[in-house]
Amino acid sequence: MKYLWTLLAGFLVGVMLALTGLYFNPMTETPGPLPASDDRTFTYASPLTSELVFAHGSRSRLPSYPSGVADLWEDTINQSALSVVVLRGTDGTAAIASRVSYPSEETDLLRSGVLLTDDWVVSFPGQGSLFINAHSNWWPFLKETLIPVWYFGRPWQGPSEYAPTVGPAHGVWALVAGATGQFTGLKGTAAERYAVQAFDAQVGPRQALTELYWRFDEPADTIAVVADAP
């Protein structure tokens, strides 16, 4: 019996050591790419609190809106979220984007972090549409902001910035594929960056500056998107 308790004590120590190592694991904190200086820039508000639509499976404490939007309650989609945002360009152009997000089955707490998949459709009036597929690692945000503030009641240590994009293109960039109009046949890469400026213990990020920037393989078609979230 003495050996059993000793083995159990050692096991618990090992578990604690491993959890500590995972918490500070640098492999799951690699930041995504940043925008290039010649990228065009757009802005949009936070999909979580003040854009056109935010719908999810009712598991989140974040509110869905607008009133009457359908919940994604079915078992096959209840971890998904739909957001609809307006992308606003500093050059006066504007687009509307639909994003369906869900946890990625490639989530790996040892090597890649907590991954979220985003399936975007972005449409410019009179110009056409494009697809974006992104993998984002939200472990740094969970570790630094969400878990301490939401689950341990600690004060938020912000403002903070995150560049969560980690793939799937070349393991670094999100993938862009032109769909219709002037984007037909184009391929490219994209990434996002979030600057959380205010975080509410009840509903999450209340104010943020978010960037989504993408670039087609042809240099002339490089575009960037910057998002301004409340």
Place this chain on the structure above:
Amino acid sequence: MLKVTFISGIFFGLAAVVGGAGFYPWIDHERLESRTQVVPNGGRSEVFFIRLPVDRIASLGTEGLGLGAAAFPRALAWPETLGAESMQIDHFKVRDSAGNVIGVASRHAVDLADSVAVTWSLSFPSRGALWLVGQFDRGAFETAVAAMGYQPGEAWAGEIDLRVGGPQSPTGEVRGGTSEFSALIGNYDERWRISGVGDAGEVRGTIELDTTTFLAQ
């Protein structure tokens, strides 16, 4: 001996956590059996359904793109910053042929002057996203509903079975997608079987997306 036991316990604890972190399937979306059929030339066929109005999540758009242009929820307004060029943005739950909800669809219809381009992204958390691109023949649609006596703004009951597609290309393209759809190409038919329009402008009926796909060479 106690020291060896203790150290062994540490190694077991380390191995358990590291193994769990690296190999445990932390995210495992519920997946229903894919209801695909093999077609004679070697491709595969899969049909997706959207039942209206129950599968609507959110819709908004400008005037001029037919029955589907009613906003849902009603409070949703088209942003002024996007201007008045015709667009319609819809989001639906997607069902398989057995009626099970299996994904979420985004549909963007954009007026490109010479045609209305339709872009579908069907997101299935357990399978990936399927990308479809086609056209919408606005004239054919308006003619069909007008012939059945539909008046905008009024409730209406009737039966319309309309293949939605452009005059030059009634069939749309499957443009691949992500995960299990990434290597697929093919075509699809979009069919609207409408049985009425409610007082609030909500369409009743079924949208059917009949896809035939092949592995890209």
